[in-house]
Amino acid sequence: MLHYMTAHELNAKIREREISAGEIVRSVADRIEKLEDRVGAYITITADRALEEALRVDDALARGGKLPPLAGIPTALKDNMCTENIRTTCGSGILHNFVPPYSARVYEKLVQAGCVLVGKTNMDEFAMGSSTENSSIKRTCNPWDSERVPGGSSGGSAAAVASGMAAFALGSDTGGSVRQPAALCGVVGMKPTYGRVSRYGLVAFASSLDQIGPFTRDVRDCALVLNHICGYDRYDSTSADVEVPDFMSGLERGIKGMRVGIPSEYFGKGIEEGVRERVTDAIGVLEGMGAVCDEVSLPHTDYALSAYYIISSAEASSNLARYDGIRYGYRAQDYSDLVDMFVKTRSEGFGEEVKRRIMLGTYALSSGYYDAYYKKAQKIRTLIKADFDRVFKDYDIIACPTSPTVAFRAGEKTDDPLQMYLSDVYTIPVNIAGLPALSVPCGFSQGLPVGLQFIGKPFAEHTLIRAAYAYERSTEFHKMHPQV
Amino acid sequence: MKYETVIGLEIHAELATDTKIFCSCTTQFGGDENTHCCPICLGLPGVLPVLNKRVVEYAVRAGLATNCTISGFSKLDRKNYFYPDLPKAYQISQYDLPLCKEGYLEIKGGFGSKKIGITRIHIEEDAGKLLHETGDGTTLVDYNRCGVPLIEIVSEPDLRSAEEARLYAEKIKAILEYTQVSDCRMQEGSLRFDVNLSVRSKGSNKLGTRTEMKNLNSFRALVNAIENETKRQIEVMESGGRVVQETRKWDDVTGVNISLRSKEEAHDYRYFPEPDLVPVVLEEEFIDRIRKELPELPDIRTERYISEWGLPGYDAGVITASLPMAAFFEECVKEYGGDPKTVSNWVMGELMRMLNEKGIEAQQIPFPAGHLAGLLKLVDRGTVSSSAAKKVFTEMFETGEEPGKLVDSLGLVQISDEQALTGIIKKVMEANPQSVEDYRGGATKALAFLVGRTMRETKGKANPALVNKILKQLLEG
Numbered sequence: 001m002l003h004y005m006t007a008h009e010l011n012a013k014i015r016e017r018e019i020s021a022g023e024i025v026r027s028v029a030d031r032i033e034k035l036e037d038r039v040g041a042y043i044t045i046t047a048d049r050a051l052e053e054a055l056r057v058d059d060a061l062a063r064g065g066k067l068p069p070l071a072g073i074p075t076a077l078k079d080n081m082c083t084e085n086i087r088t089t090c091g092s093g094i095l096h097n098f099v100p101p102y103s104a105r106v107y108e109k110l111v112q113a114g115c116v117l118v119g120k121t122n123m124d125e126f127a128m129g130s131s132t133e134n135s136s137i138k139r140t141c142n143p144w145d146s147e148r149v150p151g152g153s154s155g156g157s158a159a160a161v162a163s164g165m166a167a168f169a170l171g172s173d174t175g176g177s178v179r180q181p182a183a184l185c186g187v188v189g190m191k192p193t194y195g196r197v198s199r200y201g202l203v204a205f206a207s208s209l210d211q212i213g214p215f216t217r218d219v220r221d222c223a224l225v226l227n228h229i230c231g232y233d234r235y236d237s238t239s240a241d242v243e244v245p246d247f248m249s250g251l252e253r254g255i256k257g258m259r260v261g262i263p264s265e266y267f268g269k270g271i272e273e274g275v276r277e278r279v280t281d282a283i284g285v286l287e288g289m290g291a292v293c294d295e296v297s298l299p300h301t302d303y304a305l306s307a308y309y310i311i312s313s314a315e316a317s318s319n320l321a322r323y324d325g326i327r328y329g330y331r332a333q334d335y336s337d338l339v340d341m342f343v344k345t346r347s348e349g350f351g352e353e354v355k356r357r358i359m360l361g362t363y364a365l366s367s368g369y370y371d372a373y374y375k376k377a378q379k380i381r382t383l384i385k386a387d388f389d390r391v392f393k394d395y396d397i398i399a400c401p402t403s404p405t406v407a408f409r410a411g412e413k414t415d416d417p418l419q420m421y422l423s424d425v426y427t428i429p430v431n432i433a434g435l436p437a438l439s440v441p442c443g444f445s446q447g448l449p450v451g452l453q454f455i456g457k458p459f460a461e462h463t464l465i466r467a468a469y470a471y472e473r474s475t476e477f478h479k480m481h482p483q484v
Numbered sequence: 485m486k487y488e489t490v491i492g493l494e495i496h497a498e499l500a501t502d503t504k505i506f507c508s509c510t511t512q513f514g515g516d517e518n519t520h521c522c523p524i525c526l527g528l529p530g531v532l533p534v535l536n537k538r539v540v541e542y543a544v545r546a547g548l549a550t551n552c553t554i555s556g557f558s559k560l561d562r563k564n565y566f567y568p569d570l571p572k573a574y575q576i577s578q579y580d581l582p583l584c585k586e587g588y589l590e591i592k593g594g595f596g597s598k599k600i601g602i603t604r605i606h607i608e609e610d611a612g613k614l615l616h617e618t619g620d621g622t623t624l625v626d627y628n629r630c631g632v633p634l635i636e637i638v639s640e641p642d643l644r645s646a647e648e649a650r651l652y653a654e655k656i657k658a659i660l661e662y663t664q665v666s667d668c669r670m671q672e673g674s675l676r677f678d679v680n681l682s683v684r685s686k687g688s689n690k691l692g693t694r695t696e697m698k699n700l701n702s703f704r705a706l707v708n709a710i711e712n713e714t715k716r717q718i719e720v721m722e723s724g725g726r727v728v729q730e731t732r733k734w735d736d737v738t739g740v741n742i743s744l745r746s747k748e749e750a751h752d753y754r755y756f757p758e759p760d761l762v763p764v765v766l767e768e769e770f771i772d773r774i775r776k777e778l779p780e781l782p783d784i785r786t787e788r789y790i791s792e793w794g795l796p797g798y799d800a801g802v803i804t805a806s807l808p809m810a811a812f813f814e815e816c817v818k819e820y821g822g823d824p825k826t827v828s829n830w831v832m833g834e835l836m837r838m839l840n841e842k843g844i845e846a847q848q849i850p851f852p853a854g855h856l857a858g859l860l861k862l863v864d865r866g867t868v869s870s871s872a873a874k875k876v877f878t879e880m881f882e883t884g885e886e887p888g889k890l891v892d893s894l895g896l897v898q899i900s901d902e903q904a905l906t907g908i909i910k911k912v913m914e915a916n917p918q919s920v921e922d923y924r925g926g927a928t929k930a931l932a933f934l935v936g937r938t939m940r941e942t943k944g945k946a947n948p949a950l951v952n953k954i955l956k957q958l959l960e961g
Contacts, residue, residue, distance in 0.1 A: 082530045095529065102523050104530060203529040207759035236532050237761050315759055318564050321573030322527050326625070342566055365564070365754035374756060 002027040003164035004481055007073045007221045010167060014072050017061065021072025021116075024167075025054035028074040028118055032165045035484055040140045041160040042119040043079045044087050050074060050116040057114065068114030070228060075110055076166035078154050079120040080127055081212070082201040083107055090203050091123040091135040091153075094323045094330045094349030104201025105236070106170060106212050106229050113228040118166055121156030125351045126320060127177055127205040129153050130423040133414055134353045141410075142185060143482040144448055148407040151181030151423075154215070158185040161215040163484050168225055169215045174205050175308055176403070176427025178213040179439040183402035183451020186441045186480070188216045188468070191427075192226065193458045194434035195240030198233030204319040206312035207238070209431040218478045219440060219469040223247035226461060245462055255470045256290030258463075261395035265301040266426050271404040274445025279401045282442040282452045285474055286399065286467070296395065298387040303380045304429040305421060309357075310364045310377035311432075316354075317361030323349065356417065385433045392457045397467055401426055402439040402451030426453060436461045440468040441477040449477070486686035487721075489714045490694075491643035491679060495656055496634050497666040498610065498674035499542045505609045505633035506533030506576065513672050517615070517626040525631035527572035532760050535560070539633040540583065540764060543607045544774050546635055546665045547584025549781055550602050550656075554771050558583050559763040560607075564754045568625050569612040577636075578606035579755040583764065589659070590783065591651040592801065600652050601640030608634050635665070641680065641691070646710040650703050653677060654805050658782040661807035670845075676701050679710060682727070683717040692717070693727040697734045697741070709734035712741050785810060793817070793824035799832050809846035812853045819857035826860060834874060838881050850884045859887035872896040872944055900947040902954065905938075908946070909954050912937045923959050931955060 002024060005013075013019045029047035036042055057072040077083065080090045082100035089095045107117075124134035132140045132155025140155045142148040143163040150159040154171025158181035161169050171178040173191035182189025190213045197212045204210060214225040227248060232241040262283060267276055287293050325331035325345030332344035350358070364373035391398060403423055413420040430437040435455055442452035452471070456464040472478050504511055507524035524531045547554050561579035587602035612627040637656060643649045657675060660666040668675045677700040682692035697713060700706050712734070717727050731744045780788075782804045789800035804810045813831050817824045835856070839846065859876055862868050868876060868891050876890045883890070891897055899905055912934060913920050923930040931952075938951050 080530075082528075088529070090529070098529065100523075100528065100530070102528070102531075200532050201530040204760075235534060237534050238532075238759075314756060318562050318574050318754070318756070321564060321566065322529070322571060324566060324568070324573060326568045327526065327571060328528070338568065362754065365756050367752045367754070370754075370756070 001164070003031040004217070005167070006217050007070065007167045008224050010073055011070065011224075014057070014061070015067065021054035021057040021061075022051065024072055025050050025074050025116060025118070028164070028166060031163075032118065035163055035165060038141065038146060038484060039143055039159050039163050039165065040138045041121055041156045041163065041165055042076070043089055043091065043122050043135075043137050043156070045119040046086060046117050047119065050118045053116040057116075068112065070110070070224075071114030073115050074118045074167045075115040076119050076121050076157055076160045076169035077107060077117060078123050078157050078169070078171045080123060080172055080203040080205075081107055081170065082203065083117065083120065086117075086120065088120065088203070089137060090127070091125045091137055092350065092354070093136040094346070095203075095328075096136070096330060098329050100201075102201065105198035105233050107201065109229055110170075119160075121154070121160055121169060121171075123156055124153035124177075125354050126203070126316070127153040127172055127174055127210075128316070128353050128357055130176070130180060130420050131408070131410070131413065132156060132181070133410065134351055136351050139410065142407045142448075143484050144186065145407065147409055148448070149184070149410050151184035151403070151407060153177040153181075155181045157215050158182055158187060158189065161185070161187045161217060162482060164481070168217070168221055170212055170225075170229070171215055172202055172205070173211050173213050173427075173431065174209045174312060175431050176424040178215065179427050179437060179451065179453060180403045180424055182215055182439045183441075183453075184407040184449065186449030186477070186482070188219055188222045188438065188440050188472075188478070189451075190214055190222050190226070190438040190461070190464070191430065191436065192230060192461055193240070193436040194431075195238055196230050196436070196459065196461065198231070198236040198239045200233055200235040204315075206315040207319060208315060209308075209312055211431070219465060219472045220248070220251060222438065222468075223251060223465050226465075240459070242459055247462055247465055250462065250466060251469045253466055254289065255286065255467050258291045258397065258467060259395045260286055260291045260293040260467075261296035261391045261398045262293055263298045263301070263391070263398060263400055264295050265298050266400035270422060270425065271401065272406065272445065275401050275404060275406065275450050278443040278445055278450040279399075279452055282471065283399055285471060289470055289474065291467075293399070294395070296391045296398070298384075298391065298429065300380065300383045300387050301429055304384055304432055305425055307377040307380035307384070308428045308432055309360065309421065310373050311381065313357040313361030314364045314374050315361065317358045317365065320350075320354065320358060325349070353417070381432050384429055388429075388433045388435060388455075396456075396463055398455040399467075400453050400455070402453040403427070406445050406448035406450060430455055434458065436464055438464045438468050440472055441480075442471075442475070443477055487683050487714075487718055488686045488688075489644055489710070490641050490682050490684060490691060491645075491649050491710060492641040493639045493643065493649060493653060494678040494680070495637040495639075495653065496676045496678070497546075497637065497656075497660050497668065499539055499633040499635060500664055500667050501536060501538045501542060501633055503536060503538075504631035505536050505539050505607070506631055509631065511632050513669070513674075515628055517624070518628060520628040521630065525571075526627055533576060533758075535761055535764070536633065539607055540766070541774060542633075542665045543583050543605060543635050544766070544771060545663045545778065546637070546660060547587060547605050548771075548775050548778055549659045549663045549665075550584075550587040550589050550605070550637070552584035552587030552602060552605060554584055554766065555581060556766050556768075557581065557763060560758040560761050561755045562758050565751050567611070568623070569614055569627075569630075571612070571627060571630060575609055575611065576758055576761070577608035582606035589652070589655055591648060591655055593647060593651050595648070598642075598648070600642045600648075603638040603640055605635050605637045608636060610634050646707040646714075649679070649710055650707050653703060653706060655782070658805050658807065662779055662781055664779075670702055673701055677706050679706065679713070681710060681713050681717070683714060683721065693729050695727065695729065696731045698731065700734060700736070702736070705734065705736040708736065708739065709741065712739065716741060782810075789824075789828075793828075795825060795828050799828045802836075803828065803831060806846050812846055812849060815853035816857045819854045820860050822860065822864060827856070830856060830860065830877075834877050838878070842881075851880050855880055855887055862887055862891060866898055866900050866947055867891065868896050868898050869944060869946075869948060872898065896945060898947045899942055899945050900950055902950065905946060905950055906954055906958070908941055909934075909938055909951065909958060912941060913958065920959065931959070
């Protein structure tokens with residue numbers, strides 16, 4: 001099953017000339033052709049280009065040339081990362097025809113590493129959502145149960161990796177949009193520290209929270225991809241000028257003696273029993289490997305969701321104001337004057353959830369309300385950071401569930417935005433504090449995947465990877481694939 | 485009732501950096517529409533701004549030159565509003581933590597000298613330009629100016645008249661030119677004024693309701709707009725009405741001042757900290773370095789002209805008010821080598837007159853300073869008379885030619901040949917026997933008449949001093 005091999009396995013096989021890059025990409029292209037109608041992971045498929053590039057890799061190899069590190073690896077990108085001359089829609093009607101004249105920094109880096117792009121994946125419009133149901137383009141199904149959602153907002157990327165339609169994919173995580181769909185689709189998903197990966201070319205949702213991260217089929221691949229997307233970028237002032245370690249090294253050092261905090265607030269009201277059990281089992285596994293696990297408290301967790309919806313919506317209301325129909329994207333057909341054109345373009349071009357958040361954010365920033373909402377939310381942000389700082393004085397990592405539930409049914413929460421928002425209750429505090437976190441499969445409940453979340457200190461992705469790798473090695477969950 | 489006008493000015497100046505504030509596009513004026521743009525200044529989805537360090541440097545320089553405190557910690561904010569010339573639908577500016585604050589500068593005029601407070605100076609980006617004259621009713625947008633760096637200099641409401649406002653604005657312009665923060669090309673809109681104005685009864689210390697007039701781009705417009713709006717507000721009050729807080733538009737061509745929008749219709753800009761940029765943190769050494777590199781400022785230069793070169797205070801003030809003018813003047817003094825006052829007389833007289841007549845500024849003087857110096861030397865040497873020199877000067881302005889050549893081509897070489905002059909004077913005396921007699925009879929006034937006749941006879945080319953001497957010899961001899 002070529003299409004379910006990991007990037008590091010494929011990489012080795014290409015180099016040893018066991019399989020050609022062409023064969024690999026063809027197997028993924030076939031897989032996409034076979035499954036896309038059922039899964040709906042992609043907005044734009046670029047398999048033809050990918051095949052041409054793969055043939056070039058094989059050519060180079062035949063001529064004895066030196067291959068870049070990820071040569072020929074079939075890769076998918078969430079459709080909010082700009083790709084030169086390839087449509088980038090953000091899952092929105094307002095950008096349905098937008099073809100960027102430049103590429104996101106992460107895409108440039110992956111191309112440089114030899115990756116071949118097989119497609120741009122489906123997502124909640126402008127990354128606002130937890131089920132990918134807010135896409136204006138199509139629905140994405142959970143590969144484990146087509147009646148259920150893949151999570152969101154990077155649902156297309158998660159579903160593509162889970163169903164063998166890409167070796168790995170990138171998503172963006174503003175409040176859990178990589179980790180939650182990774183958990184719901186049974187793959188590994190990481191949100192690096194804020195500033196670790198350049199946001200240049202990532203269409204902004206909430207600038208102070210957005211971060212790009214990988215979906216992979218195991219932890220080693222997560223480390224491999226991180227090695228190629230992290231690093232300072234002078235075109236992103238918020239990217240961090242800190243050293244990037246080799247995330248592959250020290251993978252196997254184990255977690256004996258590692259101090260793990262278990263936050264009691266993450267096991268309270270709203271968590272499904274099956275999720276609690278699987279995560280508790282996983283903590284037992286960690287202890288069995290010599291980790292020291294203690295209950296800890298993150299007392300301001302309850303306020304995180306409200307603070308998040310104020311900050312992220314405020315920033316979004318400003319970030320999305322540029323879609324006015326003047327320069328690119330959708331423009332209303334009939335309008336009487338300039339203001340009418342703005343109003344109609346935006347009313348017709350944006351979906352319900354996006355409009356809800358623009359209104360929420362606009363209100364929160366309005367004169368007279370700024371202090372009560374935006375400023376207060378920023379204060380809560382400081383308190384939440386302080387919660388984590390306190391725990392990280394005594395603990396190396398935090399372990400907890402990624403999402404309170406397994407994948408829910410399509411349509412189940414679309415009429416109840418607050419219920420939908422609660423899906424991210426365990427992932428949001430991490431974005432607010434700017435920390436790295438990773439979700440790794442930890443079993444099944446009702447036949448659906450459950451995710452275990454590790455949260456780390458700023459720029460300590462390698463510690464998370466080490467812990468997740470040790471855990472993964474002692475389980476078989478990452479080797480299980482859905483019957484699509 | 486006696487009224488007092490209270491004015492505060494907001495001055496926008498384009499910085500003279502080579503590149504834009506958040507990308508590396510050129511700031512050059514002109515260029516075909518939308519050719520000085522990139523994905524960043526066009527605000528395409530996904531792009532991020534990176535602050536141009538030079539912009540911070542220039543703004544700090546402006547702050548230091550106007551006695552401001554420089555903030556060690558400041559930040560950028562988003563000012564949100566929809567308009568087609570603003571591609572991100574927000575302008576990156578500074579809200580509550582500007583780069584520079586609490587400065588002042590001094591103005592001098594008929595009222596003596598006065599300190600004008602400067603509330604703050606902050607950095608921000610310019611917007612694009614709408615082009616309405618397309619002929620088919622559509623509007624096009626040119627984004628070349630998008631992201632050109634600006635500073636906004638906000639004064640305290642310390643100004644009390646159009647004259648004070650003009651002097652203050654001229655002083656700001658001079659300082660920005662001296663420090664090379666901005667080239668202040670007013671006709672290209674690189675210096676623009678917003679006026680906040682209210683009127684109150686004299687002696688009151690309560691401020692009246694103010695109106696705002698935006699985007700005035702000449703000193704003349706500034707003065708006219710202030711005088712017009714003062715009159716309007718007084719008329720409103722005297723007719724028992726109340727001044728409404730609003731934005732008004734001054735049209736310099738028609739001299740009409742109309743209401744644009746009231747306070748109720750004012751924008752809520754929803755300022756918030758720009759999350760795509762990090763705060764601006766300045767080290768003391770950085771600020772000190774800029775302080776040390778500050779050039780001589782206009783006030784200091786004025787003092788120097790007065791004390792070292794003996795210029796009258798007024799002349800020194802006028803010449804130093806414009807850096808290109810002061811530079812022209814100094815260059816001329818250097819090349820001339822004579823008394824700087826002679827140069828200043830010409831600059832204040834003939835040069836200013838021609839600039840006014842042509843409606844141009846000092847940087848557009850069509851000949852180098854050396855030409856004026858050369859002309860003054862010709863006068864000193866007696867090659868041309870001062871009245872002929874004025875003709876040469878006017879011609880120099882038209883053609884940019886060297887004065888020596890012009891003197892020749894215009895045939896204005898002064899006649900200093902005693903023999904030749906004696907011949908002409910004898911003829912003049914023969915033609916005017918009455919005057920000769922008058923003089924000899926004690927009416928010395930007649931001498932001036934005879935000098936005049938001689939000058940006319942020589943078409944102004946005679947050396948007047950020599951004519952005087954010879955006439956006296958002939959009349960008395």
